Amino acid sequence: MPLLTVNRLNKSFGGLVALNNFNLNVEEGELVGLIGPNGAGKTTVFNLLTGLYQPTSGSIVFEGRDLKGKPPHLITKMGIARTFQNIRLFGNLSVLDNVKIAYQSVLNYGLIPAFFRVPPYSRRESEIEKEALGLLEIMHLERYAAEKAKNLPYGEQRRLEIARALATKPRLLLLDEPAAGMNPQETQELLSLIRWIRERFGLTIILIEHDMSLVMGLCERVLVLNYGSLIAEGTPQEIQQNPKVIEAYLGVDEGVTAWEE
Numbered sequence: 001m002p003l004l005t006v007n008r009l010n011k012s013f014g015g016l017v018a019l020n021n022f023n024l025n026v027e028e029g030e031l032v033g034l035i036g037p038n039g040a041g042k043t044t045v046f047n048l049l050t051g052l053y054q055p056t057s058g059s060i061v062f063e064g065r066d067l068k069g070k071p072p073h074l075i076t077k078m079g080i081a082r083t084f085q086n087i088r089l090f091g092n093l094s095v096l097d098n099v100k101i102a103y104q105s106v107l108n109y110g111l112i113p114a115f116f117r118v119p120p121y122s123r124r125e126s127e128i129e130k131e132a133l134g135l136l137e138i139m140h141l142e143r144y145a146a147e148k149a150k151n152l153p154y155g156e157q158r159r160l161e162i163a164r165a166l167a168t169k170p171r172l173l174l175l176d177e178p179a180a181g182m183n184p185q186e187t188q189e190l191l192s193l194i195r196w197i198r199e200r201f202g203l204t205i206i207l208i209e210h211d212m213s214l215v216m217g218l219c220e221r222v223l224v225l226n227y228g229s230l231i232a233e234g235t236p237q238e239i240q241q242n243p244k245v246i247e248a249y250l251g252v253d254e255g256v257t258a259w260e261e
């Protein structure tokens with residue numbers, strides 16, 4: 001059974017069809033790329049998978065459980081985590097606290113221990129701190145632990161977002177343009193890091209990305225959306241040569257540049 005099964009998923013906003021009969025099966029351990037020109041519907045897929053949007057029709061089944069009507073926090077607890085295209089951190093909190101909050105978001109202490117700050121709350125608190133510091137180390141962010149998140153350079157903020165997503169202990173990780181705003185060297189480092197965390201945490205990953213060096217270097221399978229419809233699916237090599245894909249990107253300045261990278 002696939003880890004994730006998306007069947008005939010549709011999302012409309014008034015008269016605009018953002019996603020049209022989208023199908024996707026993702027097997028455990030896969031690293032799948034989702035690409036397409038601006039406005040193609042990529043982030044809408046993530047918003048539907050994480051419960052931020054409810055589909056107009058269609059179904060999403062994760063580990064055999066239907067996600068219909070489930071709110072985002074429950075979906076996080078079920079094992080789907082994401083990062084955002086526009087970074088969403090608690091800018092005025094420390095880097096460490098940003099990760100600790102993500103850990104706490106999926107824990108149930110029970111109200112009484114949490115209120116009186118007695119075990120198991122206090123015991124879990126020190127465990128969380130240890131685990132959060134460990135994650136910061138993995139993401140090469142430990143030296144920033146006490147720094148306010150908003151003061152981090154852009155590339156580091158993106159890595160902190162990934163650390164926060166990992167803190168919720170996902171099985172499926174959704175990365176929305178993780179290389180946006182990074183220079184080529186940072187992008188290459190990110191590529192190695194994503195490969196490494198996938199192995200280390202046994203993750204299945206879906207990646208939205210405009211940077212083709214990252215998509216081609218990382219993904220085993222790539223899906224291409226255009227105007228809400230899936231126009232191609234295949235290996236990175238197949239996708240690069242697909243006439244429909246080339247046509248979809250032609251005339252879109254960003255797309256052409258992206259392919260040439």
Ligand SMILES: Nc1ncnc2c1ncn2[C@@H]1O[C@H](COP(=O)(O)OP(=O)(O)OP(=O)(O)O)[C@@H](O)[C@H]1O
Pocket residue numbers: 013016017018036037038039040041042043044045085
């Ligand atoms: N909440 C919303 N309300 C109205 N329209 C929306 C909403 N969210 C997305 N859309 C529209 O749906 C379409 C798909 O948007 P989406 O953000 O999924 O595209 P995308 O492929 O992620 O684009 P980009 O690469 O620019 O991020 C766009 O036309 C967008 O304007």
